[in-house]
Amino acid sequence: MADHYETLGVERDASLDEIKKAYRRLARELHPDVNPSEEAAERFKSVTHAYDVLSDPNERQRYDLGGDGSGGMGGFGDIFETFFGQGFGGGQRGPRSRAERGDDAMIRVDVELADVVFGVQREIVVNTAVLCGTCQGSCCQPGTSPVTCDVCGGTGQVQRQVRSLFGNVVTTHACGSCQGYGTVIEHPCVECGGKGRVSERRTQTIDIPSGIETGTRMQLRGGGEVGPGGGPNGDLFIQFRVMHHDVFNRDGNDLLATVQVSMTDAILGADTTVEGLDGGVHVVVPPGTQSGDVITVRGRGIQALHSTQRGDLKFAVQVVTPTKISSREKELIRQFASHRKDPAPALGEFQQGLFGKIRDRFFRAG
Structure with missing residues (x-):
């Protein structure tokens, strides 16, 4: 050999x-x-x-x-190429294009819970491949262009004759001189090295819809990398993560929070305004409210994904018992207790603590 x-x-x-x-x-x-x-x-x-x-x-x-x-594979590889197409598994005929589709890209974006209520516009930064500004994807130095390959004559293919069990057969292969393109770039673009694209950090404005959850993905067609040789862009996938909030929690499109109520307001009832994620919320505390009761404010939760309907805002009540009171206050409370004639403390149904009670009532509340 x-x-x-x-x-x-x-x-x-x-x-x-x-x-x-x-x-x-x-x-x-x-x-x-x-x-x-x-x-x-x-x-x-x-x-x-x-x-x-x-x-x-x-x-x-x-x-x-x-x-x-x-x-x-030896001669058998060439035999299969002859009878079943180019390159054993089949392939295209004629020169192949330098322009190919770009890769998809994915980034992760953190979103505040308040932004999930109605959705928000956000600027994101993407590191990706963009069209070369010097050659505009041609891969050639400005003023030059690819020349026809003098080995394959621009076909992108060459033929070989090999001996096999069936005699001499002719097989077709991608031209090794031009790599199957049919043309040769004699003067590659200096900016991109003959690739037709360069890496760039770019800023893009996106519309984040309402109602998204952690793990939600959004696809922006054509927002990914530009392809080699100035080929079409791939897609950009954005995966969201909703950040933790110190006051509000979430159950689907409902918002959950705890509201602290004084002993007297729990007994007599009260109207108050608390600050929600989208402004002030009017809360009515009914007379006789107990710790663990749930007060529901309709339509003040999260706007559902691809919808205008909003969930509810649910407050679990925590009645706060004062720990420091004056002598006069103690006397008034004693007078109140003497008129009530309430039964003595007794055992009741077992509860998994106040917050267990609150949690259970959250999910039972309508």
């Missing part, structure tokens, strides 16, 4: 660029369209096979370690 390095006329430590230049030089000399002789055709097959092996880092490593550089 001929040595692939000798076939291409390069040293064993040759760089990929040196291997590519050697192949292009020999291909221009031996291509069947240029030199129709049988000897040239055989040499062209050998040169192309040597390039296929040495231009692939994995194949080259196996070859350097003593492998035959056949890629494991």
